[in-house]
Amino acid sequence: SAVISQKPSRDICQRGTSLTIQCQVDSQVTMMFWYRQQPGQSLTLIATANQGSEATYESGFVIDKFPISRPNLTFSTLTVSNMSPEDSSIYLCSVGSTGNQPQHFGDGTRLSIL
């Protein structure tokens, strides 16, 4: 399976600031997904980022708050903008392909906002 690297692995930020999380994959993948996992909770899909098209956001998530870039088939970024304590969470990058390939996850970015 693909090796997925996320940076940073964790960060503590001040409210009102923004942080960009990077996701690097060791092979070309069609689909990249960004999830949020709040403490002790399940995974919630933020958006799907397919190369060559605009990211598709799930209900409750907007581009102004979570802008995403997908410049090529091995890299994506998620920015958490104008952060508040409610944004404290784990943010996970995941990759997949069309067809019958499974979806895999990185180890996430643990974000705390003071």
Added chain:
Amino acid sequence: GENVEQHPSTLSVQEGDSAVIKCTYSDSASNYFPWYKQELGKGPQLIIDIRSNVGEKKDQRIAVTLNKTAKHFSLHITETQPEDSAVYFCAARVPVDSSYKLIFGSGTRLLVRP
């Protein structure tokens, strides 16, 4: 709407016993059902999956069953070991236009007592 219910939320078993986690999905278009294991500080790791044209799949101590009519699928772990202790998530994949997304259950915290 799309929903996956997962039970139980916590499960404690004696080492060597079996553990069963059950999920129910709502979207009849779901065609692929992965199970993930998440250890502390890590991202979810795929442990087994099943497609909608298969009723059962086994991999060593882990098995998954699918009942499409009832929209139920279950994870069975036999001869549990302390290292099986983790949070387990079921998911259902639903098609979205030319893409797809995973809908996750709420998770089961499994504790295997030595």
